[in-house]
Amino acid sequence: MDSLVLELLDIKQITKDEALRLFDLDIEELFLVSSKIRKKYKGNKVKVCSIINAKSGQCSENCKFCAQSAFNKTDVKVYPLVDTEKIKEISTKALDNVGCFGIVSSGNSLNDNEIEKLCEMFKQHKKVSHLGVSIGRISDENFKKLKEAGIKKMHHNLETSENFYPNICSTHSYKERIDTIKRAKNFGFEICSGGLFGIGESLKDRIDLAFTLKEIGSDSVPMNFFMPIKGIALEHLPVMHPIEILKTIAIYRIILQTPDIMVCGGREMHLRDLQSWIFQAGANGMMTGGYLTTIGRDIITDRQMVKDLDMELEAE
Numbered sequence: 001m002d003s004l005v006l007e008l009l010d011i012k013q014i015t016k017d018e019a020l021r022l023f024d025l026d027i028e029e030l031f032l033v034s035s036k037i038r039k040k041y042k043g044n045k046v047k048v049c050s051i052i053n054a055k056s057g058q059c060s061e062n063c064k065f066c067a068q069s070a071f072n073k074t075d076v077k078v079y080p081l082v083d084t085e086k087i088k089e090i091s092t093k094a095l096d097n098v099g100c101f102g103i104v105s106s107g108n109s110l111n112d113n114e115i116e117k118l119c120e121m122f123k124q125h126k127k128v129s130h131l132g133v134s135i136g137r138i139s140d141e142n143f144k145k146l147k148e149a150g151i152k153k154m155h156h157n158l159e160t161s162e163n164f165y166p167n168i169c170s171t172h173s174y175k176e177r178i179d180t181i182k183r184a185k186n187f188g189f190e191i192c193s194g195g196l197f198g199i200g201e202s203l204k205d206r207i208d209l210a211f212t213l214k215e216i217g218s219d220s221v222p223m224n225f226f227m228p229i230k231g232i233a234l235e236h237l238p239v240m241h242p243i244e245i246l247k248t249i250a251i252y253r254i255i256l257q258t259p260d261i262m263v264c265g266g267r268e269m270h271l272r273d274l275q276s277w278i279f280q281a282g283a284n285g286m287m288t289g290g291y292l293t294t295i296g297r298d299i300i301t302d303r304q305m306v307k308d309l310d311m312e313l314e315a316e
């Protein structure tokens with residue numbers, strides 16, 4: 001067995017150079033370490049979340065991977081903020097089966113009026129403590145309003161490393177993203193921030209992102225794997241091999257240790273029969289029921305997978 005694996009089995013902090021070396025190991029060796037760390041911090045529990053695309057398309061930002069960017073010519077649905085009563089109804093029903101429900105909107109930010117409408121609804125929502133929002137940049141004033149309305153979790157992905165970021169987006173900066181996360185943290189929100197893999201980044205970029213997420217103290221790390229949607233700028237990139245995806249998850253668990261690691265977009269498309277391996281790799285959660293612009297797998301099938309693994313669904 002590789003000497004680094006033997007050292008890591010004692011669960012130690014890892015350096016960036018050591019983390020990069022892990023990509024050369026066999027998946028079985030990585031799993032020995034990553035599943036041990038998952039079990040230590042997460043036991044046998046699995047978190048499941050779902051989302052609504054509450055405002056879709058026509059985004060002014062130029063993220064090359066995103067079907068909702070106005071710079072990409074896709075046939076994604078375009079609609080304004082969904083009626084907040086409808087969001088309440090859909091989220092309440094979803095929360096019978098999942099532990100956390102995210103309200104996600106396209107665009108760099110929502111306007112004050114839209115945030116006001118959401119906050120009014122949150123104040124009436126019986127399960128508001130299980131809701132999270134992913135609504136782009138937020139002013140301090142609106143952070144305060146969201147907090148007062150009962151929202152606990154704020155989602156804002158970093159997507160990739162600071163170094164690679166200019167290759168995928170130039171209409172807003174990495175620093176702006178970090179700033180939003182830091183201010184959310186200062187307001188006392190739980191942070192849900194992760195990335196998208198397979199967009200042309202190097203293995204070093206993946207390691208750099210993991211260390212940045214560790215440094216900012218992301219409580220939950222969603223991992224998405226690039227899906228080539230027709231019309232986006234990155235449409236012709238090759239997709240990731242399932243083993244590469246599983247190795248990336250395992251290395252994230254080894255670096256990050258304690259946060260929730262949630263496998264999100266691309267799980268069904270890329271892992272196929274290997275979907276249940278995400279837990280061996282060190283993930284302790286997944287998104288179910290579909291993503292922003294692509295369909296996923298239903299909760300019944302995902303629940304059965306968790307049951308078959310003799311693991312337990314966790315209500316947050």
Ligand code: SF4
Nearest residue numbers: 059061063066069107
């Ligand atoms: S990722 Fe977000 S900010 Fe970027 S184009 Fe898509 S909706 Fe807009």
